[in-house]
Amino acid sequence: MYKRKIYNRLRQWKSESNGTTALMIEGARRVGKSTIAEEFAKNEYRSYILIDWxxxxxxxxxxxxxxxxxxxxxxxxxxxxxxxxxxxxxxLFIFDEVQLFPFARSAVKQLVADGRYDFMETGSLISIKKNVENILIPSEEESVSMFPMDFEEFLWARGEELLADAIRQSFADRQAMSPLLDNKAERLFREYMLVGGMPQAIERYLETSDMGNVDRVKRQILRLYAQDIEKYGGDSKERVKRIFDEIPGQLSKHEKKFTLSSLGENAREREYGDAFFWLDESFLINRCMNATDPHVGLRLHQEDSTMKCYMGDTGLLVTQVFADRAYTSNELYRDILFGKLEVNEGMLVENAIAQQFRASGHRLFFYSRYSRQAEDRMEIDFLLIGEYSNAAMKARVCPVEVKSTKRYKTTSLDKFKNKFDSRVGMQYVLHPRPMRVEGDRLYLPLYMAHCL
Incomplete structure (x- = not known):
């Protein structure tokens, strides 16, 4: 059982709810929902019953x-x-994979009202039409999202708790780590990008140190997802499959925005809306929406027709990139790890950063503006909301640029700051170099993304 951050959220629910609500753990298949629920039950209750539907x-x-x-x-x-x-x-009663018996989910209202015991549910594809038809969703149900393991949890699993603590301390102090620790953290982050955050993949890697064996595990997970699409995708399953298969190609582009025309000459947003919703609700992708007028309320200015689609797990993305091969060897993974094989590293890095942000509770937004005038043309990879010390700790928009190489420019970030000056808080550049601070711009190594 790996240490997971969601455990503290479960303890908070038990303490604050005191039996007045049930807790639903939502997430993609194989992210560890059942494992964490049962571990929580063993540690925090005198007895428990797990019902696997x-x-x-x-x-x-x-x-x-x-x-x-x-x-x-x-x-x-x-x-x-x-x-x-x-x-x-x-x-504690655990209703595992409750979407397979929706009646049990609707029964939560009476079970919670009875007050004798606590109830926890785990589920995937919870909001898909097939799984909510003819039931009343109980108002007594809270929910928490569970994602693949982030980089910090990966370090914990590897027994690198001291390095994880050092990274947190470095971020808090705004002081770069020593070259020795920086190099180690950077190498482990590259490992993490290839292995990913699925617990089974990490377990196999720790057992064998063989990326080829890890790749087999990830291929099994991708096959499971393909089966879910076929079984639960309904009328949209063909469109869902097209989108999912197209993600690596879309992310390999310079701007990384998802272009519907790649799915077919006559593809339209209204035809694919349900398919994108399905993938989002199943946690197979992380959608990043364009905020056309960056304010603290980013969702108020969300442009639904312009988005980037990241894979929910970067390790799965790596395997999908090489899906044309029946098997991806340990040697090939090692060549990627040590930079001996040319691969679109920018695609993997940006996907990994999106994965860290989602695991940290951020909704994903970016800013894209096309203009004939060069001074107005810009692309900001991510927009976060954070308290800003120079504005009496009021919330401000924090633009984030992600760089996969050590040589780069920050032209778009400079333009963004000039255009939206009063709305902008801290600015972040995530890059494969040590930390440095320049006024209200913080340059962070990629392995610190989970700290934001």
């Missing part, structure tokens, strides 16, 4: 349907069937 027999489903108005009978059935003694206010 993929395996639960029909008799368990029937008991839910028949005894929802007779909870004493329902709890007796579950206690005896699963061989677990129940303790009032100290037993």
């Amino acid at each position: 993929q395996k639960a027999p029909q008799a368990v489903r029937d008991s839910f349907r028949n005894n929802l108005n007779h909870l004493d009978t329902l709890f007796m059935d579950l206690s005896v069937y699963y061989g677990v003694r129940l303790y009032e206010r100290d037993t």
